[in-house]
Each structure stands twice: as C-alpha cells, then as structure tokens.
Amino acid sequence: MYKEKIMKKIIIYLSLVLSVIFNFGCCESKAEVSESIKVSLINRMGFIIYLEDNHVVVIDGGFASDAPLLELLLKNKIIDAWFITHLHDDHVGAFNTLMVQGDLEVETIYYSKYSPNIYYTLEPQHNVKETYEMFCSAIENQNAVAVNTNDHIYIDGIDFHVILSGLDTIDEINDTSMILKIEEYSVLFLADATKREGECLMEEHEEDLASNIVQLGHHGGKSVSKDVYEKINPIVGIWSFDPDFVRTNKFFIEVKEWLDEIGVIYHINIADQKKSVVVYKNGDFHIKR
Ligand SMILES: [Zn+2]
Numbered sequence: 001m002y003k004e005k006i007m008k009k010i011i012i013y014l015s016l017v018l019s020v021i022f023n024f025g026c027c028e029s030k031a032e033v034s035e036s037i038k039v040s041l042i043n044r045m046g047f048i049i050y051l052e053d054n055h056v057v058v059i060d061g062g063f064a065s066d067a068p069l070l071e072l073l074l075k076n077k078i079i080d081a082w083f084i085t086h087l088h089d090d091h092v093g094a095f096n097t098l099m100v101q102g103d104l105e106v107e108t109i110y111y112s113k114y115s116p117n118i119y120y121t122l123e124p125q126h127n128v129k130e131t132y133e134m135f136c137s138a139i140e141n142q143n144a145v146a147v148n149t150n151d152h153i154y155i156d157g158i159d160f161h162v163i164l165s166g167l168d169t170i171d172e173i174n175d176t177s178m179i180l181k182i183e184e185y186s187v188l189f190l191a192d193a194t195k196r197e198g199e200c201l202m203e204e205h206e207e208d209l210a211s212n213i214v215q216l217g218h219h220g221g222k223s224v225s226k227d228v229y230e231k232i233n234p235i236v237g238i239w240s241f242d243p244d245f246v247r248t249n250k251f252f253i254e255v256k257e258w259l260d261e262i263g264v265i266y267h268i269n270i271a272d273q274k275k276s277v278v279v280y281k282n283g284d285f286h287i288k289r
C-alpha cells in the first residue's frame with residue numbers, strides 16, 4: 001500500500017515535470033484540450049469547470065456579493081450545468097442573485113431536493129428560509145433537476161457522479177450537502193459534508209471515494225473525519241477558506257495535520273484564486289498559475 005502510494009506520487013511528479021517542459025513556450029493543442037478540464041476556485045465556495053469550446057460547469061458560486069465577479073467570469077460562456085450543493089447563502093447566494101436578475105442562461109441546474117419544512121425550521125440564524133425562498137424564485141421557469149444519490153450526470157461526455165445527494169434524516173442544513181465527483185478526472189467535491197455524511201460515505205460509498213484532487217470539507221475538522229480523507233487518499237487539497245484562518249483555527253490545523261500524515265503534496269486556497277488545476281483524463285494534472 002505504502003509502495004503503491006510512493007509509486008503513484010513519483011508518476012504524478014514526473015508527469016508534472018513533463019507537463020511543465022512541454023507546456024513551456026507553446027500553446028495547448030486541440031487534442032490536449034479535449035483530454036483535459038480546468039478546475040478553477042473562484043471564491044471561497046465557487047468553482048468553474050472549464051470544458052471544451054467555451055462550455056463551463058459551475059459548482060456553487062459563493063455569497064450574493066460574489067455575483068459581479070461570477071457574472072464577469074461567465075460572460076460569453078455556455079453554462080451547460082450549475083450544481084448547487086446545498087442552500088446556505090455562502091454557496092447559493094451568487095447563483096440566486098444572478099438568476100433572479102435574469103442575467104444568465106443555464107442549460108440545467110442540479111440540486112438536492114428537500115422538504116421546505118427543513119428550511120423553515122432549521123437555522124433561523126442563517127436566514128435559511130429567505131435563501132430557500134430566493135432559490136425557489138431563481139429556479140422558477142428554469143430547467144432545474146433534483147438529483148439522487150448515485151446519479152451519473154453526463155455533461156459533454158464527462159461523468160459527474162452524485163456520490164451522495166445528502167442524508168435522509170437532517171439535523172442541520174449541511175446534512176443536505178451534495179457530494180460530487182468528476183469521475184474521469186478524479187476530482188471530488190465534499191461541499192459542507194458533515195461528520196454524519198462522512199460516516200454514510202464510509203459505510204455505503206467507500207469504493208467511490210479515491211480521488212487525486214479533493215475540495216476539503218468546508219468546515220475543517222468539523223466536517224468529515226480523517227478516515228474519509230485516508231480513503232480519498234488525495235494528492236491535492238483545495239481549501240475553500242482564507243489561509244490565515246486555516247493557519248490559526250484549530251479545526252483547520254487538525255485537517256492540515258491529517259493531510260500531512262496522509263501525504264497530500266499540494267494545497268490550493270482562496271489566496272491562489274488565479275491558480276487552476278488542469279486535470280487530464282488519466283488522472284494526471286498540473287497546477288497552472
Ligand atoms: Zn453549508
């Protein structure tokens with residue numbers, strides 16, 4: 001197991017070196033583009049996945065205040081899909097704002113559907129009711145599809161696998177977090193997965209977890225436990241939080257220690273907004289500045 005991991009790291013390292021050599025001073029060929037996607041962290045909890053020919057997929061998008069940036073980045077793009085992991089305003093706020101304004105065309109919106117009751121009763125301190133009602137307005141007259149656990153959604157031939165659409169019993173809104181994996185490119189998004197979601201992943205979806213690149217649970221050590229990260233066994237960790245907070249908050253220090261023990265080599269965080277990960281179909285990747 002240890003040897004396998006060392007070999008995997010050597011292969012990834014060599015491919016990184018080679019990709020730097022071959023990309024230096026030249027343009028990406030058409031063939032290379034078709035073999036890769038670019039995953040870009042645009043704010044704390046917003047990702048744009050750049051596909052071929054100006055097509056994109058968006059995951060969450062951040063607060064309402066992030067809407068202008070998102071609008072700028074998505075200008076003249078064809079938005080094939082927008083995944084909303086759950087209805088906290090730091091994830092769905094920008095989407096709600098842009099869609100209610102009618103500024104964007106999105107082919108299909110994917111979300112996890114729950115009884116309105118949970119949004120009316122849980123976490124009044126987070127204005128969840130208002131966020132939910134705005135989301136309902138945002139997807140009105142749109143092609144919005146409720147996902148289920150184990151759905152495979154093919155976009156431009158790429159398998160977006162809903163490993164978990166959220167838990168059946170909800171104690172907090174984060175229990176509704178959609179866990180999504182871009183299968184061919186080995187990229188996993190944990191959104192705001194809770195400890196209980198982590199337990200469900202280990203019990204029922206363990207074989208789906210292994211991924212080279214992972215968006216770490218948004219709540220650090222309060223999110224999934226170390227055993228989930230061991231199963232994922234990532235090489236790149238994407239932190240959806242400010243680096244100063246990560247360095248000083250005990251829940252994030254804890255996760256960093258786990259990742260060091262697991263052997264995660266690269267960390268991308270909100271301060272690296274201009275960094276993207278270009279991921280190839282065979283799971284190789286390079287970090288682009
Ligand atoms: Zn959340």
Ligand SMILES: [Zn+2]
Pocket residue numbers: 045088090091191192218
């Ligand atoms: Zn969050």
